[in-house]
Amino acid sequence: xxxxxxxxxxxxxxxxxxxxxxxxxxxxxxxxxxxxxxxxxxxxxxxxxxxxxxxxxxxxxxxxxxxxxxxxxxxxxxxxxxxxxxxxxxxxxxxxxxxxxxxxxxxxxxxxxxxxxxxxxxxxxxxx
Amino acid sequence: xxxxxxxxxxxxxxxxxxxxxxxxxxxxxxxxxxxxxxxxxxxxxxxxxxxxxxxxxxxxxxxxxxxxxxxxxxxxxxxxxxxxxxxxxxxxxxxxxxxxxxxxxxxxxxxxxxxxxxxxxxxxxxxxxxxxxxxxxxxxxxxxxxxxxxxxxxxxxxxxxxxxxxxxxxxxxxxxxxxxxxxxxxxxxxxxxxxxxxxxxxxxxxxxxxxxxxxxxxxxxxxxxxxxxxxxxxxxxxxxxxxxxxxxxxxxxxxxxxxxxxxxxxxxxxxxxxxxxxxxxxxxxxxxxxxxxxxxxxxxxxxxxxxxxxxxxxxxxxxxxxxxxxxxxxxxxxxxxxxxxxxxxxxxxxxxxxxxxxxxxxxxxxxxxxxxxxxxxxxxxxxxxxxxxxxxxxxxxxxxxxxxxxxxxxxxxxxxxxxxxxxxxxxxxxxxxxxxxxxxxxxxxxxxxxxxxxxxxxxxxxxxxxxxxxxxxxxxxxxxxxxxxxxxxxxxxxxxxxxxxxxxxxxxxxxxxxxxxxxxxxxxxxxxxxxxxxxxxxxxxxxxxxxxxxxxxxxxxxxxxxxxxxxxxxxxxxxxxxxxxxxxxxxxxxxxxxxxxxxxxxxxxxxxxxxxxxxxxxxxxxxxxxxxxxxxxxxxxxxxxxxxxxxxxxxxxxxxxxxxxxxxxxxxxxxxxxxxxxxxxxxxxxxxxxxxxxxxxxxxxxxxxxxxxxxxxxxxxxxxxxxxxxxxxxxxxxxxxxxxxxxxxxxxxxxxxxxxxxxxxxxxxxxxxxxxxxxxxxxxxxxxxxxxxxxxxxxxxxxxxxxxxxxx
Numbered sequence: 064x065x066x067x068x069x070x071x072x073x074x075x076x077x078x079x080x081x082x083x084x085x086x087x088x089x090x091x092x093x094x095x096x097x098x099x100x101x102x103x104x105x106x107x108x109x110x111x112x113x114x115x116x117x118x119x120x121x122x123x124x125x126x127x128x129x130x131x132x133x134x135x136x137x138x139x140x141x142x143x144x145x146x147x148x149x150x151x152x153x154x155x156x157x158x159x160x161x162x163x164x165x166x167x168x169x170x171x172x173x174x175x176x177x178x179x180x181x182x183x184x185x186x187x188x189x190x191x
Numbered sequence: 192x193x194x195x196x197x198x199x200x201x202x203x204x205x206x207x208x209x210x211x212x213x214x215x216x217x218x219x220x221x222x223x224x225x226x227x228x229x230x231x232x233x234x235x236x237x238x239x240x241x242x243x244x245x246x247x248x249x250x251x252x253x254x255x256x257x258x259x260x261x262x263x264x265x266x267x268x269x270x271x272x273x274x275x276x277x278x279x280x281x282x283x284x285x286x287x288x289x290x291x292x293x294x295x296x297x298x299x300x301x302x303x304x305x306x307x308x309x310x311x312x313x314x315x316x317x318x319x320x321x322x323x324x325x326x327x328x329x330x331x332x333x334x335x336x337x338x339x340x341x342x343x344x345x346x347x348x349x350x351x352x353x354x355x356x357x358x359x360x361x362x363x364x365x366x367x368x369x370x371x372x373x374x375x376x377x378x379x380x381x382x383x384x385x386x387x388x389x390x391x392x393x394x395x396x397x398x399x400x401x402x403x404x405x406x407x408x409x410x411x412x413x414x415x416x417x418x419x420x421x422x423x424x425x426x427x428x429x430x431x432x433x434x435x436x437x438x439x440x441x442x443x444x445x446x447x448x449x450x451x452x453x454x455x456x457x458x459x460x461x462x463x464x465x466x467x468x469x470x471x472x473x474x475x476x477x478x479x480x481x482x483x484x485x486x487x488x489x490x491x492x493x494x495x496x497x498x499x500x501x502x503x504x505x506x507x508x509x510x511x512x513x514x515x516x517x518x519x520x521x522x523x524x525x526x527x528x529x530x531x532x533x534x535x536x537x538x539x540x541x542x543x544x545x546x547x548x549x550x551x552x553x554x555x556x557x558x559x560x561x562x563x564x565x566x567x568x569x570x571x572x573x574x575x576x577x578x579x580x581x582x583x584x585x586x587x588x589x590x591x592x593x594x595x596x597x598x599x600x601x602x603x604x605x606x607x608x609x610x611x612x613x614x615x616x617x618x619x620x621x622x623x624x625x626x627x628x629x630x631x632x633x634x635x636x637x638x639x640x641x642x643x644x645x646x647x648x649x650x651x652x653x654x655x656x657x658x659x660x661x662x663x664x665x666x667x668x669x670x671x672x673x674x675x676x677x678x679x680x681x682x683x684x685x686x687x688x689x690x691x692x693x694x695x696x697x698x699x700x701x702x703x704x705x706x707x708x709x710x711x712x713x714x715x716x717x718x719x720x721x722x723x724x725x726x727x728x729x730x731x732x733x734x735x736x737x738x739x740x741x742x743x744x745x746x747x748x749x750x751x752x753x754x755x756x757x758x759x760x761x762x763x764x765x766x767x768x769x770x771x772x773x774x775x776x777x778x779x780x781x782x783x784x785x786x787x788x789x790x791x792x793x794x795x796x797x798x799x800x801x802x803x804x805x806x807x808x809x810x811x812x813x814x815x816x817x818x819x820x821x822x823x824x825x826x827x828x829x830x831x832x833x834x835x836x837x838x839x840x841x842x843x844x845x846x847x848x849x850x851x852x853x854x855x856x857x858x859x860x861x862x863x864x865x866x867x868x869x870x871x872x873x874x875x876x877x878x879x880x881x882x883x884x885x886x887x888x889x890x891x892x893x894x895x896x897x898x899x900x901x902x903x904x905x906x907x908x909x910x911x912x913x914x915x916x917x918x919x920x921x922x923x924x925x926x927x928x929x930x931x932x933x934x935x936x937x938x939x940x941x942x943x944x945x946x947x948x949x950x951x952x953x954x955x956x957x958x959x960x961x962x963x964x965x966x967x968x969x970x971x972x973x974x975x976x977x978x979x980x981x982x983x984x985x986x987x988x989x990x991x992x993x994x995x996x997x998x999x
């Protein structure tokens with residue numbers, strides 16, 4: 064009865080639980096990289112770094128504008144790399160998670176695969 | 192759902208398997224996984240094909256471990272549960288036998304965390320619960336029905352039925368438990384509160400385990416640096432990025448948080464003023480607000496999401512600056528920095544200190560008011576209720592610019608819930624465990640005796656003090672009593688102390704104890720003793736003083752002595768007496784002196800009782816007080832409360848209020864001379880006092896007892912001589928000298944000291960002039976040395992000349 068209970072859980076609640084956990088991991092990773100926020104604020108000045116505009120002359124206005132532009136460029140540069148890095152990480156996690164999900168139902172049969180390898184492949188050196 | 196247990200259900204089988212060997216097998220599985228991994232890899236390296244098989248076999252113990260962690264260890268409830276086996280928590284289900292009797296249930300719960308919770312928090316022992324429960328399996332059905340009823344009533348709606356809920360049901364459905372509950376100072380509602388508390392702790396743990404979405408690494412990249420704010424302020428949002436809080440999510444608080452979000456989420460003035468008494472939870476509401484907007488799973492406006500709340504304490508800022516100019520400059524810098532950072536919500540705690548010029552406060556409303564009205568920076572202010580009223584009067588424009596939210600102190604149930612959450616950190620820091628009874632007692636005592644601060648803070652402060660009084664790490668109701676007694680320096684009393692055998696003995700022999708200090712006046716002593724017994728037995732009205740008495744009688748008959756005796760016997764010392772001569776309060780404006788603030792007049796009645804709430808309050812010569820003074824005292828007699836000049840309530844509910852008056856002294860003497868007994872003329876005397884307009888009837892009616900003291904006779908004075916001589920000998924103890932007086936000499940002292948108008952007072956003076964003078968002379972002449980005794984005869988007294996002096 065216990066074996067039935069175990070197999071019942073493995074192929075039902077356990078498997079579905081894996082899907083749920085993969086979802087949670089993806090959500091947390093996405094939140095950590097905050098890709099939507101990075102895209103939304105792509106050209107926002109980085110940490111609001113800019114010189115205050117002092118005076119009304121054209122040169123000080125230009126200096127303040129160029130400061131802000133520089134700050135925006137730094138921000139865009141950092142956000143670009145963070146978006147790329149975050150996207151790669153998310154894709155990797157997704158691939159690994161999907162593999163885990165696909166392998167889940169055949170996990171109980173892995174010893175049989177081991178036996179088959181023992182009988183067919185023999186030593187690992189035969190693989191090369 | 193059927194209130195039955197299906198022993199052979201799949202959840203039941205899994206639970207029993209987990210309870211009996213799950214943990215042990217899991218350890219073996221982990222060890223086996225490691226061994227197979229190492230063994231298989233080693234064999235493959237050694238070119239042994241069997242290594243493949245070993246590596247393949249790893250998956251089976253691994254699968255068992257995964258099953259243990261995600262299923263056996265948690266055992267989630269069955270979807271659409273049909274019976275108890277589908278919904279009982281795994282730990283409990285695993286230890287239940289087939290067809291359990293109430294006794295089996297009681298034994299089982301004590302093996303689980305829920306049962307242990309009741310044992311530790313309520314003192315419901317693992318020994319007597321099974322002993323008192325029925326051994327008949329048929330008696331379990333009502334317990335299960337009650338369990339379901341309690342479970343469905345739990346506010347946190349837990350998925351499974353815990354052992355704590357079952358324990359509560361067993362206790363409620365076991366009639367024999369009633370006496371034990373009474374002995375533990377608990378009732379059935381408290382037991383249900385216990386189940387709620389346990390369920391709430393489970394909900395808190397789940398809440399902490401939930402994934403947190405707090406904006407991630409790029410959250411603050413487009414917001415400015417805030418070095419000054421980081422130096423002077425506390426980032427309330429930062430701690431919620433790391434973990435969740437233990438803030439109690441009260442409904443009233445949630446409504447206020449929603450109001451703050453609504454104010455900041457829409458246009459208009461971007462400020463919120465939280466107004467309420469100190470300790471009512473204003474800062475906690477701001478904490479909850481910071482947590483709410485930092486949680487990405489909450490539905491909040493985008494312009495508030497992940498904004499950071501920085502708390503600035505006005506008192507700290509003022510102390511950090513050396514003068515007005517510097518504080519203005521500092522606050523200006525902070526406001527500019529917060530504005531330019533674009534993601535800051537400033538919280539000014541104790542903001543009233545910025546709106547008035549006084550000691551410890553600087554009026555910088557000229558800087559703050561434009562910000563509050565302009566709406567360019569979001570500001571939350573916390574203001575003390577009383578001070579805000581004063582500021583509103585002085586600066587109506589400022590008051591009008593604030594979006595006000597009133598913060599009321601929570602009620603008893605909410606305060607207890609807050610305390611249950613707050614003690615988690617106290618218990619962790621102080622390594623103690625609080626019993627439920629300690630929380631209830633802390634609420635009761637703090638509500639009554641801790642002034643100047645509102646709930647829940649007043650209770651939390653008391654619990655923190657009580658943690659230091661824990662015995663063996665357990666904080667009981669007695670620890671709370673001890674804490675408040677040490678804080679206030681007085682005896683709290685109440686049911687806890689009345690259980691002490693010595694205390695009971697004292698109450699039962701109160702008359703005898705008082706008569707050790709004073710002679711006769713039996714009626715007065717009996718009336719007062721009865722009132723005290725009522726108080727200690729818990730049958731008195733707790734919203735009035737312990738006892739209120741009007742002592743009538745001539746001077747020197749023992750009125751003050753009885754008051755002193757009460758202070759000594761009931762409160763443990765004569766210093767527990769507050770004495771006010773009301774002949775100094777003869778004008779209507781003297782009321783202000785009576786209720787003056789302790790800071791300006793430490794000798795006012797209100798200030799003295801506030802400092803010494805457990806005392807005998809003796810108000811002498813009440814007939815001489817102004818009518819307004821008597822009217823002020825009516826509230827004390829009625830409600831046990833006196834409002835001081837600042838409108839703060841001073842509790843007189845633990846005082847014994849004694850007023851004395853010489854009014855009617857001549858009439859008392861006349862009645863006694865005519866041979867009347869006290870009980871024969873007491874009522875008539877009261878009528879006479881009313882008809883002669885010495886007292887108003889509504890004033891006299893408010894006393895528990897009007898006690899008439901009669902003049903002392905010569906026989907009583909003879910006994911008083913002994914008491915006076917005892918006092919003389921006590922003073923001479925330091926010199927190691929003992930004085931005795933012959934009987935005829937004592938009689939001579941009484942004859943010389945007897946004056947029916949002045950009672951025992953002349954007698955005391957006669958003893959001073961005779962006995963004490965003789966002793967002093969002998970000691971100076973070295974005729975009386977340490978270790979020796981002195982016998983004073985009638986001749987000695989006559990030779991001293993003191994007897995003659997009195998007759999002059």
